[in-house]
Amino acid sequence: MKLDCKHIWRELSNYLDGEIAEEVRREVEAHVAQCKHCAALLDSTHNVLVLVADERRMELPPGFNARLRERLERELATSQPD
Amino acid sequence: MGGCVPAMVEELTAKKEREYRLIDRVLSGHHEDFHELIAAYRRGVYLAAYDILQIAADAEEVAQEAFLKAFRGLRGFRRESQFATWLFRIAVNEARMKLRRRREVPLESVFPDDEEGDYTPTMLADWREIPSDALLREETRRFVREAIAALPERYREIITLRDVNGLNIAETAEILGISTGNTKVRLLRARLLLRDLFVERTNRKGKAQSQRGATP
Numbered sequence: 001m002k003l004d005c006k007h008i009w010r011e012l013s014n015y016l017d018g019e020i021a022e023e024v025r026r027e028v029e030a031h032v033a034q035c036k037h038c039a040a041l042l043d044s045t046h047n048v049l050v051l052v053a054d055e056r057r058m059e060l061p062p063g064f065n066a067r068l069r070e071r072l073e074r075e076l077a078t079s080q081p082d
Numbered sequence: 083m084g085g086c087v088p089a090m091v092e093e094l095t096a097k098k099e100r101e102y103r104l105i106d107r108v109l110s111g112h113h114e115d116f117h118e119l120i121a122a123y124r125r126g127v128y129l130a131a132y133d134i135l136q137i138a139a140d141a142e143e144v145a146q147e148a149f150l151k152a153f154r155g156l157r158g159f160r161r162e163s164q165f166a167t168w169l170f171r172i173a174v175n176e177a178r179m180k181l182r183r184r185r186e187v188p189l190e191s192v193f194p195d196d197e198e199g200d201y202t203p204t205m206l207a208d209w210r211e212i213p214s215d216a217l218l219r220e221e222t223r224r225f226v227r228e229a230i231a232a233l234p235e236r237y238r239e240i241i242t243l244r245d246v247n248g249l250n251i252a253e254t255a256e257i258l259g260i261s262t263g264n265t266k267v268r269l270l271r272a273r274l275l276l277r278d279l280f281v282e283r284t285n286r287k288g289k290a291q292s293q294r295g296a297t298p
Contacts, residue, residue, distance in 0.1 A: 013270035076113035081156040
């Protein structure tokens with residue numbers, strides 16, 4: 001079975017996660033090899049996800065860890081896990 | 083990539099065992115080990131809360147509450163799922179409760195809830211890939227932040243769980259309380275929309291530059 005562009009879009013996320021049947025994976029790769037739109041879609045989605053993960057790793061308000069630690073310490077000193 | 087899988091599994095098992103040891107220690111009275119137990123999840127829990135609440139102070143409060151709840155309820159963690167899954171579920175529930183208390187209209191109500199519908203990616207005239215060498219620029223990072231902020235809440239939430247915190251599909255589904263099938267569909271839509279929002283921003287910039295270039 002040959003996959004058209006719409007099928008590729010539907011499988012894109014599963015493909016990136018490797019959650020895809022071997023046969024479908026081969027179909028996706030064959031399609032992407034000759035369709036530059038789908039190739040660009042796949043690459044750019046992958047790149048954006050890498051960027052997002054990277055960007056968000058830096059995103060904590062200043063002092064967050066210290067405030068959390070302080071609050072936890074009060075709790076850990078005075079109470080017990082149920 | 084295939085060769086890495088056994089090493090990854092080993093690493094995950096080691097992480098799980100380390101977490102279970104820490105949990106045992108906390109439960110046997112070494113409360114200070116709780117800090118170590120949660121250290122790897124501070125950012126992720128905050129981001130998950132932020133995605134739902136969109137206000138830094140509220141997200142911080144919810145994250146703190148979630149960690150306190152996790153400590154108090156630690157005996158209730160039955161080790162059937164990952165500690166991370168259990169912890170994120172607490173955080174997501176806390177954040178949703180806070181949102182309800184705020185009585186805000188959830189963002190998602192503005193967007194049609196048609197997980198089954200069809201999707202067409204934005205086919206821009208100057209279609210292009212996002213080149214790897216652009217990835218480190220400050221401006222690119224700003225576009226990323228803008229694109230994330232422009233996502234509907236439910237999509238931001240799933241991207242944070244899956245793509246930022248690296249939880250798998252089953253864990254993500256468990257936290258969100260939806261089926262794995264729906265998780266996959268929502269994740270697909272979230273990723274494609276995020277890409278569209280990002281590409282729109284980079285293309286807009288490209289257009290503005292070429293227009294500026296045309297004026298003498």
